[in-house]
Amino acid sequence: xxxxxSAILSAPMNAESQLVMRARAGDPAAREELAQExxxxxxxxxxxxxxxxxxxxxxxxxxxxxxxxxLNRFDSRRPVRPWLYQIVRNRxxxxxxxxxxxxxxxxxxxxxxxxxxxxxxxxxIDVERDALRSELRARIWTxxxxxxxxxxxxxxLRDYQDLxxxxxxxxxxxxxxxxxSRLHSARKALRRILIxxxxxxxxxx
Amino acid sequence: xxxxxxxxxxxxxxxxxxxxxxQSETRKIRIHLEDCESCRALYNxxxxxxxxxxxxxxxxxxxxxxxxxxxxxxxxxxxxxxWTLVVAWLVVVAAYALWRFFADTGDPLEIFLxxxxxxxxxxxxxxxxxxRLRELKTDRxxxxxx
Numbered sequence: 001x002x003x004x005x006s007a008i009l010s011a012p013m014n015a016e017s018q019l020v021m022r023a024r025a026g027d028p029a030a031r032e033e034l035a036q037e038x039x040x041x042x043x044x045x046x047x048x049x050x051x052x053x054x055x056x057x058x059x060x061x062x063x064x065x066x067x068x069x070x071l072n073r074f075d076s077r078r079p080v081r082p083w084l085y086q087i088v089r090n091r092x093x094x095x096x097x098x099x100x101x102x103x104x105x106x107x108x109x110x111x112x113x114x115x116x117x118x119x120x121x122x123x124x125i126d127v128e129r130d131a132l133r134s135e136l137r138a139r140i141w142t143x144x145x146x147x148x149x150x151x152x153x154x155x156x157l158r159d160y161q162d163l164x165x166x167x168x169x170x171x172x173x174x175x176x177x178x179x180x181s182r183l184h185s186a187r188k189a190l191r192r193i194l195i196x197x198x199x200x201x202x203x204x205x
Numbered sequence: 206x207x208x209x210x211x212x213x214x215x216x217x218x219x220x221x222x223x224x225x226x227x228q229s230e231t232r233k234i235r236i237h238l239e240d241c242e243s244c245r246a247l248y249n250x251x252x253x254x255x256x257x258x259x260x261x262x263x264x265x266x267x268x269x270x271x272x273x274x275x276x277x278x279x280x281x282x283x284x285x286x287x288w289t290l291v292v293a294w295l296v297v298v299a300a301y302a303l304w305r306f307f308a309d310t311g312d313p314l315e316i317f318l319x320x321x322x323x324x325x326x327x328x329x330x331x332x333x334x335x336x337r338l339r340e341l342k343t344d345r346x347x348x349x350x351x
Binding site: 035039040043044047053057060061064065097133137140141158159160162164165180181183184185187188190191 | 220225259261270
């Protein structure tokens with residue numbers, strides 16, 4: 001069921017809202033807790049959009065500082081995550097503009113031995129299956145770099161960050177109905193890139 | 206393989222995959238997937254790709270790389286106040302210099318000393334603005350809403 005955006009606004013005062021209000025009032029413990037809770041997500045989204053750990057860290061650090069600098073202007077009834085993601089994506093776009101690089105250039109540059117530097121290997125006992133899955137993850141990661149910015153963005157938010165459609169709509173400032181069509185189009189584009197390789201086989205779950 | 210006879214938009218498969226559809230739509234698509242081999246193949250592939258993405262683990266940066274958070278709101282207030290003062294100063298000085306210029310009461314050196322800095326800043330600002338407007342025409346990210 002797709003949650004309407006109004007549901008976000010009418011949500012009762014929850015633990016996060018209280019945390020934001022405490023942080024806004026200057027409570028150091030609340031500020032630290034808020035930072036610890038969200039900085040990983042900021043870094044991972046930046047990494048998924050940029051494909052480069054160093055750039056991602058720069059963007060995430062900057063985004064976290066901006067988040068705290070603008071805490072007073074934030075409506076504490078709303079969830080923090082979509083707001084933080086908006087800051088991250090704006091910083092990512094600024095970085096692209098400043099450097100005049102295409103997104104997938106930096107993604108391609110990640111690969112030295114065919115494996116993403118940041119991909120932690122599986123630790124289960126089915127080595128062959130794990131190797132296939134690891135290869136699939138690496139191929140998907142490479143293929144992401146060939147998508148458009150909008151396609152990569154929506155895949156990052158849904159398939160990597162696991163945001164609900166309503167949260168994606170709030171983050172991207174698009175109608176919820178558009179989320180599904182854009183997401184499907186991005187998934188099909190990703191699939192097209194992957195199956196273009198004759199050696200590639202998707203191991204269905 | 207029998208041809209597909211689905212009566213819904215293909216994008217609904219993604220909604221079904223993400224459990225984002227109402228119950229009636231979910232049921233309709235589930236029934237269709239049982240019968241349609243091509244849609245089932247597409248659905249299974251999309252599902253496999255999503256699961257692979259979801260199960261990608263990323264190494265976290267070390268804790269010490271994160272900058273120390275601003276402990277007080279002084280930074281925010283000082284920046285706001287600083288910008289307000291600078292802009293107010295520019296406006297007042299520029300207005301004063303223009304008044305002296307048109308009143309023809311100031312000597313040229315005095316007008317230059319007063320008007321030189323704000324005038325230069327305005328010209329620099331305009332040049333940056335013109336560059337930005339030119340770049341906007343070819344901006345690949347102008348469709349991205351901020």
